[in-house]
Amino acid sequence: MKVLIRRQLKEKMIDFEKVRLKVNDKDITIGCVLESNGSTSNLKTGAWRSKVPIVDLDRCIGCGTCWVVCPEGCIYKREDGKFESNLDYCKGCGICANECPVKCIEMVMEER
Amino acid sequence: MGKQIMEASHAISEAVKMVKPGVIAAYPITPQTHIVEKISEFVADGELDSQYIRAESEFGAISACLGASATGVRSYTATASQGLALMFEVLFIISGMRLPVCMTLANRSISAPISIWNDHQDSISIRDTGWIQLYAETAQECYDLTIMQFRISEHRRVLLPSMVCMDGFVLTHLYEPLDIHRQEEVDDFLPEYEPFHAILDPKQPLTQGPIGFPSHYMELRKSQIDATKGSLRIIESIFNEFSKKFPVEIKNSRPDDYRVIEEYKTDDADIIFVAMGSICGQIKVVIDKLRKNGEKAGLAKIVVYRPFPDDAIRKALYNADKVAVIERAISAGANAPIFDEIRSLFYDDSRRPNIRSFIAGIGGRDVTLKHIEKIYYMVKEDKGKKEEWMF
Amino acid sequence: MAIMGLPEEEYFSYGHRACAGCGAAIAIRLITKAAGKNSILVEPTGCIEVVSTPYPETAWRLPWIHGAFENAASIASGIVAALKFMGKDKDINVVAFGGDGATYDIGFGHLSGAFERGDNITYICYDNEAYMNTGIQRSGSTPYGAYTTTSPSGRMSIGKKEWKKDLIHILAAHGSPYVANASIGYPIDAYNKIKRAIETKGPTFVNLFSTCPTGWRSSTEKTVEIAKLAVDTGICPLFEIIDGKHVINRPKDISNLIPVEEYLKLQGRYKHLFKPEKKEGEIAFIQKRVKENLKLLLRCAECGL
Numbered sequence: 001m002k003v004l005i006r007r008q009l010k011e012k013m014i015d016f017e018k019v020r021l022k023v024n025d026k027d028i029t030i031g032c033v034l035e036s037n038g039s040t041s042n043l044k045t046g047a048w049r050s051k052v053p054i055v056d057l058d059r060c061i062g063c064g065t066c067w068v069v070c071p072e073g074c075i076y077k078r079e080d081g082k083f084e085s086n087l088d089y090c091k092g093c094g095i096c097a098n099e100c101p102v103k104c105i106e107m108v109m110e111e112r
Numbered sequence: 113m114g115k116q117i118m119e120a121s122h123a124i125s126e127a128v129k130m131v132k133p134g135v136i137a138a139y140p141i142t143p144q145t146h147i148v149e150k151i152s153e154f155v156a157d158g159e160l161d162s163q164y165i166r167a168e169s170e171f172g173a174i175s176a177c178l179g180a181s182a183t184g185v186r187s188y189t190a191t192a193s194q195g196l197a198l199m200f201e202v203l204f205i206i207s208g209m210r211l212p213v214c215m216t217l218a219n220r221s222i223s224a225p226i227s228i229w230n231d232h233q234d235s236i237s238i239r240d241t242g243w244i245q246l247y248a249e250t251a252q253e254c255y256d257l258t259i260m261q262f263r264i265s266e267h268r269r270v271l272l273p274s275m276v277c278m279d280g281f282v283l284t285h286l287y288e289p290l291d292i293h294r295q296e297e298v299d300d301f302l303p304e305y306e307p308f309h310a311i312l313d314p315k316q317p318l319t320q321g322p323i324g325f326p327s328h329y330m331e332l333r334k335s336q337i338d339a340t341k342g343s344l345r346i347i348e349s350i351f352n353e354f355s356k357k358f359p360v361e362i363k364n365s366r367p368d369d370y371r372v373i374e375e376y377k378t379d380d381a382d383i384i385f386v387a388m389g390s391i392c393g394q395i396k397v398v399i400d401k402l403r404k405n406g407e408k409a410g411l412a413k414i415v416v417y418r419p420f421p422d423d424a425i426r427k428a429l430y431n432a433d434k435v436a437v438i439e440r441a442i443s444a445g446a447n448a449p450i451f452d453e454i455r456s457l458f459y460d461d462s463r464r465p466n467i468r469s470f471i472a473g474i475g476g477r478d479v480t481l482k483h484i485e486k487i488y489y490m491v492k493e494d495k496g497k498k499e500e501w502m503f
Numbered sequence: 504m505a506i507m508g509l510p511e512e513e514y515f516s517y518g519h520r521a522c523a524g525c526g527a528a529i530a531i532r533l534i535t536k537a538a539g540k541n542s543i544l545v546e547p548t549g550c551i552e553v554v555s556t557p558y559p560e561t562a563w564r565l566p567w568i569h570g571a572f573e574n575a576a577s578i579a580s581g582i583v584a585a586l587k588f589m590g591k592d593k594d595i596n597v598v599a600f601g602g603d604g605a606t607y608d609i610g611f612g613h614l615s616g617a618f619e620r621g622d623n624i625t626y627i628c629y630d631n632e633a634y635m636n637t638g639i640q641r642s643g644s645t646p647y648g649a650y651t652t653t654s655p656s657g658r659m660s661i662g663k664k665e666w667k668k669d670l671i672h673i674l675a676a677h678g679s680p681y682v683a684n685a686s687i688g689y690p691i692d693a694y695n696k697i698k699r700a701i702e703t704k705g706p707t708f709v710n711l712f713s714t715c716p717t718g719w720r721s722s723t724e725k726t727v728e729i730a731k732l733a734v735d736t737g738i739c740p741l742f743e744i745i746d747g748k749h750v751i752n753r754p755k756d757i758s759n760l761i762p763v764e765e766y767l768k769l770q771g772r773y774k775h776l777f778k779p780e781k782k783e784g785e786i787a788f789i790q791k792r793v794k795e796n797l798k799l800l801l802r803c804a805e806c807g808l
Binding site (some may be wrong): 177 | 540541542543545552553556557558559561563564565566567568569570571573574577578579580581582584585586587588589595612613615616617619620
Binding site for chain 3 (some may be wrong): 027028029032034035036037038039040041042043044045048049063064065067068069070071072073074077086089091092093094095097098099107
């Protein structure tokens with residue numbers, strides 16, 4: 001008689017320190033795996049832009065439309081409930097200015 | 113567990129049942145279909161508690177195995193020839209991601225012209241993909257190597273996919289006596305898969321399969337190649353462990369001790385054959401006959417083809433005067449692949465045997481005892497072309 | 504914490520290498536917010552895969568896997584099977600998302616296979632209507648008359664000759680319990696549709712219209728506006744097919760549609776319809792066909808189909 005054997009499966013966690021190694025003095029990982037920790041934030045893509053968004057905070061109604069439509073996800077809610085762009089990452093696309101219902105954002109050529 | 117007469121395909125199914133993969137992805141192709149059919153019966157009857165995916169193509173099947181293995185479960189598929197060719201890009205991807213996917217390959221020749229019969233063109237053609245390749249001669253070897261391949265692939269210093277190659281029809285559809293091991297002993301030899309570097313779990317989010325710019329690609333590839341070469345030692349030790357734990361029960365069904373190169377009467381041989389797969393059975397019969405006539409013949413059977421076991425092959429062939437490499441695949445526009453690899457092994461040695469290339473059994477053409485005897489005498493008498501096709 | 508009904512948590516980090524004004528990046532933010540923490544993301548080769556994982560960096564904060572170009576749906580099927588085996592399939596969403604190249608064309612067979620098997624996956628296509636990552640080539644999703652590098656406009660060509668492939672109805676025909684058409688022009692609606700698709704058991708699909716300013720030669724700030732116009736002209740109507748029955752969200756009739764010309768003229772990929780001379784006939788053809796398609800959809804909904 002053949003018998004079905006069900007096993008208790010253990011919880012499996014990876015010891016990520018063991019996954020790291022050095023080849024040619026370069027830090028790499030086994031199987032090109034990475035920890036999903038949003039490390040692209042190391043690159044400050046704000047350097048890409050030509051225009052920068054200037055928000056008139058007096059007119060901002062804190063609706064959050066700009067936050068929804070930002071491709072970078074770099075607009076954040078301030079303490080006072082209004083919204084502002086994290087200029088380290090803002091690529092200056094201008095979508096926030098275009099979509100703002102009260103038109104309180106202006107895209108201005110950035111002086112560098 | 114006992115002895116049974118079983119079709120070698122079903123021996124593979126039996127082994128897969130005993131290793132209990134989490135996910136099995138199946139797509140039919142002659143001549144491996146018996147393997148996946150039997151497994152689906154086990155699942156339907158509750159004898160095997162695996163998730164069985166009926167894939168829409170071999171590409172889908174191997175992709176599902178990639179997904180399952182990346183999630184952190186043992187995964188398995190089987191294919192042949194055209195199916196393997198269809199999986200081509202995913203084979204590289206799986207080995208690059210170091211996922212221990214295991215498969216059975218029923219060796220079948222490749223179209224065009226379309227052929228369902230046996231040769232090694234399919235597995236030889238993908239030897240660069242980074243998969244470990246094991247070749248079986250008998251049903252018992254199919255069964256045993258399948259159990260071993262999971263242990264090898266999942267080893268934390270290997271973490272590479274593997275395939276057990278068995279000759280289509282000639283072996284897949286052959287009934288032989290099989291010694292089936294006890295489940296507890298298989299469980300003891302092969303514990304549950306413990307992922308070392310790759311899981312998909314919200315509790316520990318990982319990114320798998322990124323883009324590798326030139327700044328990092330070469331180092332990533334080197335680390336994979338180092339692991340591939342290093343796996344040979346580990347394969348040898350797993351073979352040893354298995355051979356001790358599961359001694360031979362049926363005479364002549366398998367070697368006493370599994371080795372990466374099986375040496376059959378090579379110690380004092382003047383002429384040694386080199387071959388892979390089921391024709392080794394015929395070669396052993398011919399060697400015994402030749403030996404009765406006073407001819408000193410031997411066989412170095414390649415069990416592990418990738419990673420290429422250079423030291424073991426060199427050791428097996430070292431004392432021979434002449435070597436006849438019989439292979440069942442070609443590399444269009446160049447010398448036969450295994451012949452070339454063996455010849456270049458000896459390039460730096462001061463003492464080199466005379467190595468001859470023979471192509472046999474292409475497209476399912478029978479390799480008979482007469483063919484092998486003819487090869488022996490051609491080599492002994494230094495007759496024939498640089499590359500001989502044994503029609 | 505929620506803003507406009509969307510969870511605040513970002514699972515797709517800034518610093519990713521997408522173009523300024525990328526509609527697909529907006530799509531991904533919506534998808535990951537709808538999927539939430541207990542998800543596994545599967546992605547085929549394409550723009551987002553490339554811009555989000557420049558080894559050794561990654562933009563993701565969730566488990567994410569990329570295999571090859573055509574097999575996101577198959578990999579997702581494998582993951583679902585693995586989760587079932589581990590007894591975790593009820594707790595974790597498996598969400599695959601790919602571009603239209605990977606979904607409509609090369610991945611079509613595998614998508615069909617996963618849907619035919621009824622695997623519990625959600626597939627979202629961020630549809631920018633061409634193979635953008637390789638430099639704007641025509642895909643099955645490219646609309647009629649659009650310029651791409653492999654269907655350029657010229658003396659002998661109007662751009663793409665074929666109408667856009669209707670993938671949504673093809674997948675509905677597989678018996679999917681929920682398929683929908685959404686647009687980043689109406690992001691809250693898109694979020695809700697994706698959420699519903701994820702929560703519905705069985706294989707579900709959302710086509711998420713995503714402007715590509717680089718490929719469509721449009722102004723980066725008009726990314727969302729163009730996607731909204733696509734809906735309001737009837738070119739990309741928002742609708743759902745729930746258990747085989749049509750529900751049309753917007754536009755609800757053909758009488759107040761914005762003329763397609765307002766949409767076409769904002770994009771350089773349709774420039775040849777306006778210069779050197781205006782091709783009234785072609786624009787009229789597009790307008791007519793758009794209206795007819797919408798009429799048909801509305802009729803389906805009316806008849807309970």
